Amino acid sequence: MKTIQYIGIGLFILSLLIFTAILGVGHNELKSDNLGITNDYHRAAIITAANESGVLDKAQNPLASVASIKSILNKAAERLDEQNAMGRPDGVAEWDFRMGSWKIEEYTNTIVSNTASGPVQDNPWLFFFLTFGLAIIGGLLFILPKFSEHAGIKHNGIYHNSLTRGLKFNVKMAFLIPAIIGTIVYGFLKLQNLFWPLVTLGLALLISYLVFYRQNSKDNTPQRHSCPVNTGWLGVIAGVYLIGFYILLYWAPAYINNWVAMVSPVSEMISGNKASRWFLYGLMYTVIVIVMGIRMLTKYRHNKYQRVRTYSVMFFQTAFAFLIPEILVKLNQPWFDFKNIWPLDYDFFFSYNIKELSTSGGLGIFMLVWGIILTIVGVPLITYFFGKRWYCSWVCGCGGLAETMGDPFRQLSDKSLRAWKYERFIIHGVLLAAVIMTTLVLYHYFTGKTNLLGLNSENVKSWYGFLIGAGFSGVVGTGFYPIMGNRVWCRFGCPLAAYLGLVQKFKSRFRITTNGGQCISCGNCSTYCEMGIDVRSYAQKGQDIVRSSCVGCGVCAAVCPRGVLRLENGSEDVGTRTAELRTVHITEDQIQVLS
Amino acid sequence: MSHVVIIGNGISGVTAARWIRKLSDHRITIISSESDHFFSRTALMYIYMGHMRYEDTKPYEDWFWKKNRIDLVKDHVSSIDFDKKQLSCQSGNEMHYDKLILALGSKSNKFGWPGQDLKGVGGLYSLQDLEQMEAYSPNLKRAVIVGGGLIGIEMAEMFHSRHIPVTMLVREASYWNNILPPEESEMISQHIKDNDIDLRLGVNLGEIKDDGNGTAKSVIVKETGEEIECGYVGLTAGVSPNVGWLKETGLDIGRGIKVNVHLETSIKDVYAIGDCAEQSQTQPGRRPVEAIWYTGRMMGETVAYNICGKPVSYDPGLWFNSAKFIDIEYQVYGEVPSKLPDDMKTLFWKHADGDKSIRINYDSNTSVVRGFNLLGIRYRHEVCEKWILDKTPIESVLTNLGMANFDPEFFKEYEQELVNIYNQQENKNIQLKTKRGLSKVLSFFK
Numbered sequence A: 001m002k003t004i005q006y007i008g009i010g011l012f013i014l015s016l017l018i019f020t021a022i023l024g025v026g027h028n029e030l031k032s033d034n035l036g037i038t039n040d041y042h043r044a045a046i047i048t049a050a051n052e053s054g055v056l057d058k059a060q061n062p063l064a065s066v067a068s069i070k071s072i073l074n075k076a077a078e079r080l081d082e083q084n085a086m087g088r089p090d091g092v093a094e095w096d097f098r099m100g101s102w103k104i105e106e107y108t109n110t111i112v113s114n115t116a117s118g119p120v121q122d123n124p125w126l127f128f129f130l131t132f133g134l135a136i137i138g139g140l141l142f143i144l145p146k147f148s149e150h151a152g153i154k155h156n157g158i159y160h161n162s163l164t165r166g167l168k169f170n171v172k173m174a175f176l177i178p179a180i181i182g183t184i185v186y187g188f189l190k191l192q193n194l195f196w197p198l199v200t201l202g203l204a205l206l207i208s209y210l211v212f213y214r215q216n217s218k219d220n221t222p223q224r225h226s227c228p229v230n231t232g233w234l235g236v237i238a239g240v241y242l243i244g245f246y247i248l249l250y251w252a253p254a255y256i257n258n259w260v261a262m263v264s265p266v267s268e269m270i271s272g273n274k275a276s277r278w279f280l281y282g283l284m285y286t287v288i289v290i291v292m293g294i295r296m297l298t299k300y301r302h303n304k305y306q307r308v309r310t311y312s313v314m315f316f317q318t319a320f321a322f323l324i325p326e327i328l329v330k331l332n333q334p335w336f337d338f339k340n341i342w343p344l345d346y347d348f349f350f351s352y353n354i355k356e357l358s359t360s361g362g363l364g365i366f367m368l369v370w371g372i373i374l375t376i377v378g379v380p381l382i383t384y385f386f387g388k389r390w391y392c393s394w395v396c397g398c399g400g401l402a403e404t405m406g407d408p409f410r411q412l413s414d415k416s417l418r419a420w421k422y423e424r425f426i427i428h429g430v431l432l433a434a435v436i437m438t439t440l441v442l443y444h445y446f447t448g449k450t451n452l453l454g455l456n457s458e459n460v461k462s463w464y465g466f467l468i469g470a471g472f473s474g475v476v477g478t479g480f481y482p483i484m485g486n487r488v489w490c491r492f493g494c495p496l497a498a499y500l501g502l503v504q505k506f507k508s509r510f511r512i513t514t515n516g517g518q519c520i521s522c523g524n525c526s527t528y529c530e531m532g533i534d535v536r537s538y539a540q541k542g543q544d545i546v547r548s549s550c551v552g553c554g555v556c557a558a559v560c561p562r563g564v565l566r567l568e569n570g571s572e573d574v575g576t577r578t579a580e581l582r583t584v585h586i587t588e589d590q591i592q593v594l595s
Numbered sequence B: 001m002s003h004v005v006i007i008g009n010g011i012s013g014v015t016a017a018r019w020i021r022k023l024s025d026h027r028i029t030i031i032s033s034e035s036d037h038f039f040s041r042t043a044l045m046y047i048y049m050g051h052m053r054y055e056d057t058k059p060y061e062d063w064f065w066k067k068n069r070i071d072l073v074k075d076h077v078s079s080i081d082f083d084k085k086q087l088s089c090q091s092g093n094e095m096h097y098d099k100l101i102l103a104l105g106s107k108s109n110k111f112g113w114p115g116q117d118l119k120g121v122g123g124l125y126s127l128q129d130l131e132q133m134e135a136y137s138p139n140l141k142r143a144v145i146v147g148g149g150l151i152g153i154e155m156a157e158m159f160h161s162r163h164i165p166v167t168m169l170v171r172e173a174s175y176w177n178n179i180l181p182p183e184e185s186e187m188i189s190q191h192i193k194d195n196d197i198d199l200r201l202g203v204n205l206g207e208i209k210d211d212g213n214g215t216a217k218s219v220i221v222k223e224t225g226e227e228i229e230c231g232y233v234g235l236t237a238g239v240s241p242n243v244g245w246l247k248e249t250g251l252d253i254g255r256g257i258k259v260n261v262h263l264e265t266s267i268k269d270v271y272a273i274g275d276c277a278e279q280s281q282t283q284p285g286r287r288p289v290e291a292i293w294y295t296g297r298m299m300g301e302t303v304a305y306n307i308c309g310k311p312v313s314y315d316p317g318l319w320f321n322s323a324k325f326i327d328i329e330y331q332v333y334g335e336v337p338s339k340l341p342d343d344m345k346t347l348f349w350k351h352a353d354g355d356k357s358i359r360i361n362y363d364s365n366t367s368v369v370r371g372f373n374l375l376g377i378r379y380r381h382e383v384c385e386k387w388i389l390d391k392t393p394i395e396s397v398l399t400n401l402g403m404a405n406f407d408p409e410f411f412k413e414y415e416q417e418l419v420n421i422y423n424q425q426e427n428k429n430i431q432l433k434t435k436r437g438l439s440k441v442l443s444f445f446k
């Protein structure tokens, strides 16, 4: 059995190596007729520039070609600017003639993808098998034998394992601080706007000041929850790989053109369209949720709550996030994920989305109404009955990934009080930012004015999309799994989680009850709480747990060796759930002072 | 403001300190030689198994102590001068106290077995014991565990988690059958064997053999004379109060330090709590020394009230306990003796898998419910306790039995099967009315 598992790991690593190596396979050759650019002025300028640079009709390595195509595009743009200054041809609009910076980005991807050829383009299915196929087979060979072990919690050796043991505090910071600074600097370079990066930096410093000085966390060094001895280097490597993946996906997609080409036939099968990088991402995401979901099922097969919940996230990811939107596209309907809810779905109220939905016939209008109702009625109502878990650990895609691929890393969440203080500022700050941004966008939509109170809706939009939509939820959210646990985004960043959390905290039947005096303060619950809730601190007092961040994953209850915790909904006492209903045994009012 | 010194930073000493801080402004010092900070002894096994790190077993963050003005001293108290109210520590430091709380815990029993002090032989009580287990674990071919209590099975699970073969020598004819009723004991014995642990029942340790360098190399089974080669011998035949060093000091000591209902020892201003205390007066059904977590916690709270001028008697309430036998959880509320007395009837259901069971004991004369014993199923503490304290008749308990169920949502409920058994046994027709769910429990307590 061990041998089968080792073969599985071997295949998985092999698939990962092939997957990585593919990016450099084949070549790109720019020809006058293969650029895939329809604008005649642009195409002509690009061909001229390519000719001058001497790359026309020359094969280049796909990775090297990205830079050279970019420089050609820049040259072409300059040329067009010059010509524009001298006078455009009659009847041509300026924005049709000149090539703006966002066009350059779009064209880079178009040209890279259109001029690529090589083994991946010739045999996409073969490479699909060698990467996705081998990874799935390898993963399953590793996972399936676990069904033959005894059912029960299997956390043996998590802290002996280099992948899941976590990082020392200073190594963790060596990831976090450059990530914050790097994102801000890159955002500045990309958006050419100093205002928002500075605001972000200012807010980050302000929050640190508030947490450290106003809330007296300066001396509360959280020794307890960073890896004390040595850092898990496999975790570091996995983190770097994931972060790298997200950076390429969001900000340098031209480099991953071969991956997209490889999954194109799959996309054509489903929707009839060529794949985009978002299709690649969706496909990978779904495959991971399913394979790692099966792992979750082996691990918790004795626990029906966990099983049902895992089936649920696997289903919602596959059907709602992946297949249904693609099928809608095939039916000439807008791409729409019915379970994505504003403000997580932060561009729901963007004008292009409203326009697209409102002009797509009955179904489009339904989607628009559906989205609004979910936000203003669905969320509060369902959360009132079941807590935010109905979304976060049953339906949501981010939650789905966190609960499947992220499960091996859940123990790495920081349980210190200081982390909790950061959490409250940051997550509610993001919610506020989402509300402000959406207000600006809607104001713009209805009035046509871009500025409100000195804030420019376009700038706010692009900064939010960059910082929160891509940087936080993607790069940090998933890339940081092996570094800060599997729910970094859900805990610190997700505005929908903040919204659900407010409902859960103030008006919900949900809570985790503790079983009288049975807690032995062992700490399993806190350790395995992915949201970094110090569950034990409540349980050992016999106090029920009502925390806005609890996603109701039920793992604390599952790992408790004394049967102390239960997730439940009760209608009797919605207003007084946090009261210390019971303590150890002697409570102050039971004490009779003897004379 | 007086100076309260607590020796021992386990659950009892720390609970006392926390409550004294809540109730007063006394200066508080906790001395312990085991660790810098309070950690959960019950979680020792999880450190070894890699589920948690030592840091994760600390119930409070390290800054907690300073913030609550509880001074921590890491030192070993070597003697106490009760007349001068003075402690002497191994480091040479001395300390004066106004009130002293002894929360010294236990130590593992050794019954004078030949070879018990060899290297590679140890109990499982302290962090140091854990370190020793860790040191002997690499390349360990087999471990032999002597004693079949709760700690024995934990140690077996620990080695098992690292794929180290384990032999358990257990004196009883079935695992823990001096506490568990025969059916449950049988289930757990089976579960141990199912986990490929070599469980030897009805045997004792004869001697531990030396490899010539002062390290254990094998054990001899007393009854059969069989020699079992092993690289580590775990002694888990129970614990006893850690009070040896206090004998001959004038303190009244029996098995543990004798205390009255206010947890006062025979010497003024000296209190004893937790594992090391022996109650002079016990409530019916309770033992004078109860070395468990929950009683330590309750004593800690009680002693705090007594020290802070609000005298209360120690009242551990209704007996409850819990444990986990590898993958099977165990909970008990009230009276569940291993041998059914004449005035008690029992209702027992067992799942066909052999890993779940429910037992309810009730009075054969009054039919009042007296105890609950659960394997692989969770029951609510407060509900069971209230039924027992309210002297609820078994039939009313059975009607509402779902209320006690504390298993996670979606788990199958087995209460109906238990009710069926009762109806069969007693030729009755009781209907199960209440299913699992919090709302009903809340109204039950209103």
Ligand SMILES: Cc1cc2nc3c(=O)[nH]c(=O)nc-3n(C[C@H](O)[C@H](O)[C@H](O)COP(=O)(O)OP(=O)(O)OC[C@H]3O[C@@H](n4cnc5c(N)ncnc54)[C@H](O)[C@@H]3O)c2cc1C
Binding pocket: A520, B007, B008, B009, B010, B011, B012, B013, B031, B032, B033, B034, B035, B041, B042, B043, B044, B045, B075, B076, B077, B078, B103, B104, B105, B106, B124, B125, B126, B151, B154, B242, B273, B274, B275, B276, B291, B292, B293, B294, B296, B322, B323
């Ligand atoms: C492996 C294991 C698992 C357990 N599991 C459970 C369980 O599941 N449920 C349950 O109810 N109970 C369990 N117990 C029992 C429970 O842990 C003990 O009852 C409880 O820890 C006792 O607490 P205490 O405060 O009385 O003493 P301790 O926790 O033993 O604390 C006493 C401290 O005092 C220190 N000390 C003693 N003498 C001196 C001195 N002279 N100078 C300085 N320091 C000194 C000791 O080093 C020790 O640190 C378990 C015990 C063990 C060992």
Ligand code: SF4
Binding pocket: A518, A519, A520, A521, A522, A523, A524, A525, A526, A535, A536, A539, A540, A559, A560, A561, A562, A563, A564, A565
């Ligand atoms: S896991 Fe259970 S026993 Fe351990 S600290 Fe948490 S609630 Fe208490």
Ligand code: SF4
Binding pocket: A512, A525, A528, A529, A530, A531, A532, A533, A535, A549, A550, A551, A552, A553, A554, A555, A556, A557, A567
């Ligand atoms: S408190 Fe429990 S249920 Fe809530 S997020 Fe943490 S582990 Fe999950």
